[in-house]
């Protein structure tokens with residue numbers, strides 16, 4: 679089943695994003711959370727690669743294991759950071775061997791300690807070049823690319839950023855998954871502009887349910903997403919009570935996802951951060967039924 683097929687049914691497609699844990703214990707814990715999340719019948723699961731500038735270890739091991747235990751389609755994120763086209767090709771060959779048939783094709787964040795992206799000799803500078811390469815040499819693989827409802831941090835304007843998104847889709851992406859955001863109107867405006875530009879693949883909102891204030895401040899500073907004032911006030915009012923912060927986050931994400939589904943989005947991608955509690959809370963609140 680290709681990524682595009684997941685969004686071509688009447689049911690909105692659900693996907694979850696994981697990141698490679700640093701320890702063996704983290705890995706076992708993650709697989710338990712995944713087991714729990716499988717009850718919500720996701721269409722596919724993805725795992726990051728060098729997220730936030732970290733090293734690119736273990737992605738294939740994790741996502742290969744998730745594929746084995748779930749039988750679901752899975753996607754590896756892949757970035758252009760530090761690799762030649764040849765090395766990226768070797769990685770994709772190994773991915774395919776392990777049943778990983780889909781790629782979230784990204785340029786990637788600069789490595790930790792660097793503040794701008796530099797392409798390597800024989801590598802790629804932008805994600806559209808990676809998409810083009812995968813389409814040519816791994817033509818059977820499904821490809822997702824990232825879209826930015828609030829514009830990518832480095833882009834001079836939303837218009838320029840949208841032209842670049844169009845390049846990635848024209849190069850052969852099957853689906854656009856968005857960066858996390860908390861203001862649905864930004865997503866709706868983004869979607870309308872994509873459609874006006876002739877981007878006609880599914881545009882899937884990416885949501886990260888906030889579970890604690892410190893974490894979300896760190897993540898939004900990385901990607902530039904704005905948090906609505908009332909949401910920040912509610913989180914602040916929770917003080918240092920972690921249960922209350924969690925509940926505020928789950929309630930917000932429930933409302934946000936409900937409104938997106940109401941507006942007919944093709945699916946929702948949840949950044950679950952290797953945990954099941956927040957995503958389960960949201961999906962249960964929505965009465966999300968397993969097939």
Ligand SMILES: NC(=O)C1=CN([C@@H]2O[C@H](COP(=O)(O)OP(=O)(O)OC[C@H]3O[C@@H](n4cnc5c(N)ncnc54)[C@H](O)[C@@H]3O)[C@@H](O)[C@H]2O)C=CC1
Pocket residue numbers: 725726727728729730755757783784785786787788803804805806824825830831832833834838839840842845846
């Ligand atoms: N590691 C992971 O799993 C994830 C990483 N990200 C991060 O999102 C960020 C960007 O990645 P992508 O969206 O894949 O990069 P991209 O290559 O599509 O865009 C990067 C920047 O370059 C501009 N740009 C794109 N193509 C261009 C072209 N042909 N000519 C001129 N300018 C162009 C864009 O407007 C944007 O500002 C990175 O920081 C990435 O790591 C996002 C989601 C997951």
Ligand SMILES: Nc1nc(=O)c2c([nH]1)NC[C@@H]1CN(c3ccc(C(=O)N[C@@H](CCC(=O)O)C(=O)O)cc3)CN21
Pocket residue numbers: 697698699700726728729730731787857858897900901949951
């Ligand atoms: N610019 C950008 N880079 C990304 O890597 C990225 C995005 N945006 N947006 C969407 C998701 C969100 N991602 C995230 C967000 C947070 C963590 C995180 O909390 N990492 C922890 C734990 C690391 C660990 O234990 O291994 C951390 O402390 O950084 C990881 C990936 C990856 N994605």
